[in-house]
Amino acid sequence: xxxxxxxSSIEINQNNDAPMNSASEQxxxxxxxxxxxxKSMQAILDTTNKMLLMTSxxxxxxxxxxxxxxxxxxxxxxxxxxxxxxxLDAISGPMAxxxxxxxxxxxxxxxxxxxxxxARICRGRGGxxxxxxxxxxxxxxxxxxxxxxxxxxxxxEILASILDxxxxxxxxxxxxxxxxxxxxxxxxxxxxxxxxxxxxxxxxANEIILESLxxxx
Amino acid sequence: xxxxxxxSSIEINQNNDAPMNSASEQxxxxxxxxxxxxKSMQAILDTTNKMLLMTSxxxxxxxxxxxxxxxxxxxxxxxxxxxxxxxLDAISGPMAxxxxxxxxxxxxxxxxxxxxxxARICRGRGGxxxxxxxxxxxxxxxxxxxxxxxxxxxxxEILASILDxxxxxxxxxxxxxxxxxxxxxxxxxxxxxxxxxxxxxxxxANEIILESLxxxx
Amino acid sequence: xxxxxxxSSIEINQNNDAPMNSASEQxxxxxxxxxxxxKSMQAILDTTNKMLLMTSxxxxxxxxxxxxxxxxxxxxxxxxxxxxxxxLDAISGPMAxxxxxxxxxxxxxxxxxxxxxxARICRGRGGxxxxxxxxxxxxxxxxxxxxxxxxxxxxxEILASILDxxxxxxxxxxxxxxxxxxxxxxxxxxxxxxxxxxxxxxxxANEIILESLxxxx
Amino acid sequence: xxxxxxxSSIEINQNNDAPMNSASEQxxxxxxxxxxxxKSMQAILDTTNKMLLMTSxxxxxxxxxxxxxxxxxxxxxxxxxxxxxxxLDAISGPMAxxxxxxxxxxxxxxxxxxxxxxARICRGRGGxxxxxxxxxxxxxxxxxxxxxxxxxxxxxEILASILDxxxxxxxxxxxxxxxxxxxxxxxxxxxxxxxxxxxxxxxxANEIILESLxxxx
DNA sequence: CTTTAACCGAGACGGTACGTCGTGTCTTAAC
DNA sequence: GTTAAGACACGACGTACCGTCTCGGTTAAAG
Numbered sequence: 001x002x003x004x005x006x007x008s009s010i011e012i013n014q015n016n017d018a019p020m021n022s023a024s025e026q027x028x029x030x031x032x033x034x035x036x037x038x039k040s041m042q043a044i045l046d047t048t049n050k051m052l053l054m055t056s057x058x059x060x061x062x063x064x065x066x067x068x069x070x071x072x073x074x075x076x077x078x079x080x081x082x083x084x085x086x087x088l089d090a091i092s093g094p095m096a097x098x099x100x101x102x103x104x105x106x107x108x109x110x111x112x113x114x115x116x117x118x119a120r121i122c123r124g125r126g127g128x129x130x131x132x133x134x135x136x137x138x139x140x141x142x143x144x145x146x147x148x149x150x151x152x153x154x155x156x157e158i159l160a161s162i163l164d165x166x167x168x169x170x171x172x173x174x175x176x177x178x179x180x181x182x183x184x185x186x187x188x189x190x191x192x193x194x195x196x197x198x199x200x201x202x203x204x205a206n207e208i209i210l211e212s213l214x215x216x217x
Numbered sequence: 218x219x220x221x222x223x224x225s226s227i228e229i230n231q232n233n234d235a236p237m238n239s240a241s242e243q244x245x246x247x248x249x250x251x252x253x254x255x256k257s258m259q260a261i262l263d264t265t266n267k268m269l270l271m272t273s274x275x276x277x278x279x280x281x282x283x284x285x286x287x288x289x290x291x292x293x294x295x296x297x298x299x300x301x302x303x304x305l306d307a308i309s310g311p312m313a314x315x316x317x318x319x320x321x322x323x324x325x326x327x328x329x330x331x332x333x334x335x336a337r338i339c340r341g342r343g344g345x346x347x348x349x350x351x352x353x354x355x356x357x358x359x360x361x362x363x364x365x366x367x368x369x370x371x372x373x374e375i376l377a378s379i380l381d382x383x384x385x386x387x388x389x390x391x392x393x394x395x396x397x398x399x400x401x402x403x404x405x406x407x408x409x410x411x412x413x414x415x416x417x418x419x420x421x422a423n424e425i426i427l428e429s430l431x432x433x434x
Numbered sequence: 435x436x437x438x439x440x441x442s443s444i445e446i447n448q449n450n451d452a453p454m455n456s457a458s459e460q461x462x463x464x465x466x467x468x469x470x471x472x473k474s475m476q477a478i479l480d481t482t483n484k485m486l487l488m489t490s491x492x493x494x495x496x497x498x499x500x501x502x503x504x505x506x507x508x509x510x511x512x513x514x515x516x517x518x519x520x521x522l523d524a525i526s527g528p529m530a531x532x533x534x535x536x537x538x539x540x541x542x543x544x545x546x547x548x549x550x551x552x553a554r555i556c557r558g559r560g561g562x563x564x565x566x567x568x569x570x571x572x573x574x575x576x577x578x579x580x581x582x583x584x585x586x587x588x589x590x591e592i593l594a595s596i597l598d599x600x601x602x603x604x605x606x607x608x609x610x611x612x613x614x615x616x617x618x619x620x621x622x623x624x625x626x627x628x629x630x631x632x633x634x635x636x637x638x639a640n641e642i643i644l645e646s647l648x649x650x651x
Numbered sequence: 652x653x654x655x656x657x658x659s660s661i662e663i664n665q666n667n668d669a670p671m672n673s674a675s676e677q678x679x680x681x682x683x684x685x686x687x688x689x690k691s692m693q694a695i696l697d698t699t700n701k702m703l704l705m706t707s708x709x710x711x712x713x714x715x716x717x718x719x720x721x722x723x724x725x726x727x728x729x730x731x732x733x734x735x736x737x738x739l740d741a742i743s744g745p746m747a748x749x750x751x752x753x754x755x756x757x758x759x760x761x762x763x764x765x766x767x768x769x770a771r772i773c774r775g776r777g778g779x780x781x782x783x784x785x786x787x788x789x790x791x792x793x794x795x796x797x798x799x800x801x802x803x804x805x806x807x808e809i810l811a812s813i814l815d816x817x818x819x820x821x822x823x824x825x826x827x828x829x830x831x832x833x834x835x836x837x838x839x840x841x842x843x844x845x846x847x848x849x850x851x852x853x854x855x856a857n858e859i860i861l862e863s864l865x866x867x868x
Numbered sequence: 869c870t871t872t873a874a875c876c877g878a879g880a881c882g883g884t885a886c887g888t889c890g891t892g893t894c895t896t897a898a899c
Numbered sequence: 900g901t902t903a904a905g906a907c908a909c910g911a912c913g914t915a916c917c918g919t920c921t922c923g924g925t926t927a928a929a930g
Binding site for chain 5: 468
Binding site for chain 5: 714715733
């Protein structure tokens with residue numbers, strides 16, 4: 001989904017709020033009744049994360065998570081509509097820890113920083129998980145959208161904002177098609193992750209950063 | 218998967234062979250035994266193609282294909298190891314019909330031609346199917362590799378060869394990282410296909426061609 | 435299986451209990467969880483009985499029962515380990531309705547009553563079903579044992595007890611080998627049922643009763 | 652099936668001829684063409700016998716016999732209509748080796764001899780196989796009849812003839828119901844074989860012989 | 869200090885599809 | 900014209916999960 005961003009001033013680092021589980025978004029004025037069990041939530045998310053280390057997203061089932069977490073299946077279904085939503089929340093904790101690049105620096109440096117940050121997320125099992133959950137979201141529009149919102153939106157906005165900034169300041173060429181460049185860069189990451197059995201290597205990360213700088217100027 | 222191509226002289230149009238079903242690759246000196254039923258094969262592939270028009274790859278089951286094709290499940294499993302392999306063969310017929318760009322022309326023109334060709338494949342339901350089957354192949358190494366070999370390898374080799382030619386002739390900048398550029402271009406296609414609920418639109422196709430030309434020179 | 439009975443005082447009328455489905459034997463203090471659906475159970479047993487009227491045990495499949503009963507296959511497998519167990523439960527209702535002969539009467543009369551009772555069970559389709567399910571249980575030790583326990587054990591015990599009583603009272607000869615006589619009498623029934631395409635006829639029933647009386651005295 | 656025998660003089664020992672495979676009965680003046688392969692026949696029968704030592708009749712499949720015998724499935728189906736027919740032929744060789752008791756002796760001795768002979772056949776794995784194939788024949792009238800003809804008919808005729816002889820000579824009681832007694836004796840054997848997980852033991856054999864003598868006089 | 873309502877675990881339910889096995893039939897080339 | 904090989908349509912197997920549905924039993928705020 002091509003980012004159609006505005007955000008000229010990057011007071012980015014949006015949602016520096018907590019993991020933002022879809023489960024916890026429920027801010028509605030809850031009536032009485034037993035409150036949600038934080039213990040169960042944590043058990044579910046922890047179990048999911050633990051399983052993700054050894055098992056592909058495809059091979060994880062809601063059923064197995066429930067059993068291992070010592071939790072009723074219903075409890076999971078109550079808070080997450082499907083496996084993708086669950087996994088997205090589970091990994092959002094560990095993933096979101098990396099800070100977004102701050103503004104004020106030179107566009108070139110910002111771009112480098114952001115790509116390094118994204119590459120760091122994608123290294124090791126993490127990148128594989130993201131690719132798998134991305135793949136798993138296919139064929140179901142809402143879930144597809146969920147993946148984008150939960151995971152990619154922030155990165156797209158940041159990158160687009162950096163590119164726009166660079167174009168404005170003259171550091172990047174004015175012919176640069178922001179949205180498309182975002183697609184090409186992140187697309188390259190995913191293409192690499194999804195076509196290669198091995199995890200994303202450092203070499204690729206270095207080269208894509210270099211090449212990105214080249215194609216912008 | 219980063220293309221590791223050589224191919225300086227592009228006697229491209231490599232697979233000028235027939236559809237190349239994995240099922241029909243069996244060139245081994247068939248001993249005795251009842252020969253494979255071409256009728257069944259065609260029924261299977263036709264049915265698969267027909268279903269793909271209306272149904273997502275995820276929602277197609279070997280069982281349903283067998284039933285609609287009037288064929289035993291075993292017959293499908295005998296010739297294709299899984300759904301992805303089947304779908305890849307099914308679409309390889311219609312997809313492979315487009316001719317690869319011939320050599321001799323200017324690199325710029327070749328690049329444009331090849332991207333137009335790829336974009337044409339990706340337009341409409343076709344692109345969605347490819348993205349879906351690509352997604353479906355995730356989480357299973359052999360199947361992942363199969364998708365690459367059957368579908369992407371040819372396109373990667375052609376594009377890489379064009380880029381190398383352009384670098385050699387001076388039409389493209391010498392700093393161009395061939396493999397990475399291939400990843401960025403095709404990556405952008407897939408990223409678009411997989412993140413956007415709508416089919417790939419003409420506008421995107423035009424823009425990515427333009428931008429590709431820009432980043433090469 | 436030779437009866438190894440004691441039971442000198444025949445407070446017979448052994449199964450004064452309910453149909454005794456293996457499914458309902460579960461007297462354990464059911465914990466939480468959704469309770470078993472009695473409606474489904476009945477549908478399964480009823481459907482099985484209905485099918486048995488027209489179809490041989492061999493030609494009944496768990497799959498077809500599930501489909502006709504409007505029930506998931508899993509539900510059947512959850513409560514019955516295999517077809518034999520299911521059929522045994524299904525027929526235990528209709529079969530068990532006949533009362534066992536009460537004690538106090540003369541051994542000769544008791545013997546006659548019991549054999550008449552058994553013959554009545556074996557008449558018509560019922561006997562065929564029993565023979566078929568007996569046959570079906572062969573080649574699988576646990577199932578074989580299940581058939582014996584569920585169906586034959588009661589009859590063996592009653593007959594053995596009658597014979598022992600007759601020997602004790604002097605009505606039957608003292609040389610009578612109880613266990614073996616049980617085998618010969620019930621063996622004759624099954625041999626007849628399994629070797630003859632037609633259902634067990636009244637004539638056979640009458641004759642075996644007469645002959646049994648003769649061989650005992 | 653109650654034997655309805657005449658055969659007063661027992662020039663029995665019928666078919667002391669060769670194994671009498673239904674396959675080899677084909678005495679018709681065969682036309683030209685490739686002759687039937689005796690090697691294949693033997694391989695099929697030998698393989699079947701070998702498998703019967705370790706595997707229950709239920710768990711033997713035509714498919715597995717064909718594969719182990721290095722023979723086409725078609726070849727088996729051409730000569731035997733089903734598994735039961737095949738197994739019956741396979742075991743008829745080893746089984747038929749025991750000679751029938753000759754006439755002229757005293758009925759009591761003849762009876763004892765015949766039952767000893769039958770018991771010897773039923774001992775060990777052999778008896779189990781017979782019971783299994785008997786069971787397997789259930790639910791299919793022709794096959795049921797085949798089992799009777801191929802295996803039981805001879806034994807029924809011999810026993811009935813002995814009993815009739817005894818009645819005629821006054822050695823056995825005149826009230827003896829020949830057919831029914833045959834059913835009771837062989838029925839006891841099968842009932843024992845089919846209800847007991849262990850092979851038929853010597854003790855049972857001895858006792859049934861004793862009891863049979865008792866019930867006849 | 870009792871209602872009331874939402875939560876929770878457990879797990880049964882109707883389904884769908886899986887991938888495998890065996891059936892009995894067929895279609896070749898080889899002998 | 901039989902044979903080995905083996906493909907074929909078919910039907911059933913027993914298993915795994917799906918997402919939904921009861922249950923009995925908490926757990927807290929509202930009355």
